[in-house]
Amino acid sequence: MTWFTGHVDEVFGLARTHLVLSMVPLLFGLLIALPLGWMARRVPRLYGPLIAGSGLLYTIPSLALFILMPLVLGTQILDPINVIVAMTIYTIALMVRTVADGLAAVPDHVTQAATSMGIGRWRRFFTVELPLAVPVIAAGLRVAAVSNVSIVSVAAIIGVAQLGSLFTDGFNRAFVDPIVVGVIACLVLAVAVDAAILLVVRLLTPWQRGGAAA
Amino acid sequence: MIVLEDVQKRFPDGTVAVGGLSLTAPDGRITVLVGPSGCGKTTSLRMINRMIEPTGGSITVNGQDVAAMNPNELRRGMGYVIQHAGLFPHRSVIDNVATVPVLLGTKKSVARRQAMELLERVGLEPALAQRYPNQLSGGQQQRVGVARALAADPPVMLMDEPFSAVDPVVREQLQDEFLRLQSELGKTIVFVTHDIDEAIKLGDQVAVLRVGGTLAQVASPADLLADPVDDFVADFLGKDRGYRGLGFQATPQLPLREEVTVPIGSSKEQALRLAAGQRWILALDDQRRPLGWVEPEHLRDEVVPTMLHRGGTVASTEGSLRNALDAALSSPSRRGVIVDAAGRFVGTVVAAEVLSAVEVARADS
Secondary structure: OHHHHHOHHHHHHHHHHHHHHHHHHHHHHHHHHHHHHHHHHHOHHHHHHHHHHHHHHOOOOHHHHHHHHHHHHOOOOOOHHHHHHHHHHHHHHHHHHHHHHHHHOOOHHHHHHHHHOOOOHHHHHHHHHHHHHHHHHHHHHHHHHHHHHHHHHHHHHHOOOOOHHHHHHHHHHOOHHHHHHHHHHHHHHHHHHHHHHHHHHHHHOHHHOOOOOO | OEEEEEEEEEOOOOOEEEEEEEEEEOOOOEEEEEOOOOOOHHHHHHHHOOOOOOOEEEEEEOOEEHHHOOHHHHHHOEEEEOOOOOOOOOOOHHHHHOHHHHHOOOOHHHHHHHHHHHHHHOOOOHHHHHOOHHHOOHHHHHHHHHHHHHOOOOOEEEEEOOOOOOOHHHHHHHHHHHHHHHHHHOOEEEEEEOOHHHHHHHOOEEEEEEOOOEEEEEEOHHHHHHOOOOHHHHHHHOOOHHHHHHHHOEOOOOOOEOOOEEEOOOEHHHHHHHHOOOOOEEEEOOOOOEEEEEOHHHOOOEOOHHHOEOOOOEEEOOOEHHHHHHHHHHOOOOEEEEEOOOOOEEEEEEHHHHHHHHHHHHHHO
């Protein structure tokens, strides 16, 4: 562990990049998956293709996707944008189905009641359906978040530095300390992100808890 | 006034849910749509607020064609109550009730204050206002559903089996309170149910629909029971139509009998003395309200509530002939207990006397 104490700043720096590279795509992916999931739910004919299509994205090997990105986007090979876009694609892959399922879980009589009160389609989506889909969407989001934290480390191979760099570094030098530190740091990050999402969900869904409401 | 004229609904797959329904729901009255499943009653209701668009005919509300109105504005002007209340699980009870007023632009604080009054009006404790719907019982949720539908004080209420999902005891409470509320508010109500007893209890007029969405008969409950137009309606109304019809006949002046009564808490000796050989005497409380029949012979020491026969129903002079007849039939002494409007005992009546009153009422009509 003397290695760690000597490299605290470096590890924290890598962790910060790691966090940005996994969480910014999580946000983007969610924002893109929302309309896609909504569409899958709203147009029954699109449900199959959208769910299958987005799910298929997840099967693309991450390394291949990272390498493919500069070709598709016309970016530099070392540009972090490549990683952001690739991770966003993975998030979309996981979230489209979750969003569609979350919206499907909103009880029919509740949406009908909303309609019967003259709540228009858009207002209904944002004030009734989306809030009620939060628990399901959040469950999927937690999976995607942890998955992102894990997958993004592969980007070290194409030279985008984050905690994964500790693995390549340790591997190249046949030196186990950075690898152990990297694993632990990834784990801590994943748990922290998971806990943060859980906290946000609890704040967003006071109605899910028993007891008197705020 | 809501007028349906030859309204039709054919779904894209060719099934006809409503096959030309013409019906008028008068102002301030409860019109009940009743019929077996598949008779298009819910579809008909939903065409009024355009949750389903008709494929033929026209619907007007106070002379305005609903097809020409903005659907959301139309709906905000009509209260709508459904079977499972359909409350928003993520909003507190009070915010559920305030939904439509807020949509219509009422300030949130004002809407909440009005919502509190409404909750009280439908018989809910103020303490429940801050709860979420899943913390309420089914009956309470349904009351919130009614309060929410009333929140913007719409002249029209559409109700789709609002009391079907609660147990019979709560249902009866909700029905009674609904009638009380309606007597104060005088809304124009279209009420859908599959339960003919509910239809007869609540409706000012009852429209019986056939499968395929056509009108079999529309009439007041009393007329419906007295004169069903065909076998379908008669079968749907069920048995005991004559007896149930008495429920709509006011009790005329009945020849009331004096009755030996005993105050609750009296001793056995006192009760025996008062009875003077009679098997059953009536126990009253200190307000002269009847508590139950008692057999002095079988008393241990005092006339206590546990020794009273509880089977007899009590009829009011303000009630129906059905109540009076049932009071006589259910009484262990065969003498039906009659009370005044304040619930005080005024006398008893035997079944034969009620029946002759029925005959007299028939001959007069």
